Amino acid sequence: MKIRQKKRLTFCVEGNICVVKTTFLQRIANKTLELCDLVEIVPKPIFKWQDVCPNHFNILDAFYTEPKRYAYTFQNYVFVIRYIMERDSAxxxxxxxxLERSVFSDRNVFVRAVHEANWMNEMEIRIYDSWFELVVSCLPKLIPDSFIYLRASPDTCHKRMMLCKRYEEGGVTLQHSFRDPR
Structure with a gap:
């Protein structure tokens, strides 16, 4: 007799930079006792972007410092790391x-934005899309069951970013980074 395993649900928590995705997930993980044994949190892998081994290269900082030079490289690395985290948590x-964000918000919000800003050229966007579509079609587990979208005004998100004072985000302006992705 086979025991039927219940399907595991995957939701991606999305929203603008500094909308409080991390705080939301931390509260679910640490302060909601009813959910502790039911929920696995997969945080955004910012520490991996800040320390690309073995030389400890900070690709997040490189992207913010020279976006036109590093947009394609950064977005590729973001996808690879998200895929590894998805695989390891599956x-x-x-x-x-x-999951804190997903490969889909990476593609449909961030990659689109850097392409529209001309930080990623036509060849790069076509290359990105060709392997993105292939990988996603071959790995259906990358597709979440649903999305949770947290919303706050761009002004609120920008104020939170300035309070957070992450080194790499020091030069990010309200105008360029807080458009509603819908």
């Missing part, structure tokens, strides 16, 4: 997995 036993 075998978990908790019935609900919450």
């Amino acid at each position: 075998t978990g036993i908790k019935p609900l997995r919450l």
Whole structure:
């Protein structure tokens, strides 16, 4: 007799930079006792972007410093790291997995934005899209069951960013980074 395993649900938590995705996920993981044994949190891998081994290269800083030079490289690396995190968390036993962002917001918000800013040229966007579509079609587990979208005004998000004072985001302006992705 086979025991039927329940399907594990995956939701991606999305929203503008500094909308409080991390705080939302931390509260679910640490302060909601009813959910502790039911939810696996997969945070954004910012530490991996800040320390590309073995030379400890900070690709996030490189992107913010020279976006035209590093947009394509950064977005490729973001996808690879998200894929690895998806793969590594896929075998978990908790019935609900919450991912902080997804390969889909990376493609449909961030890659689109850098392309529109002319930081990624036509050849780069076509190359990105060709392997993105191939990988996603071959790995259906990358497709979440649903999305949770957190919303705050661009002004609120920008103020939060200035309070956070992440080194790499020091030069980010309200005009260029807080458009509503819908």
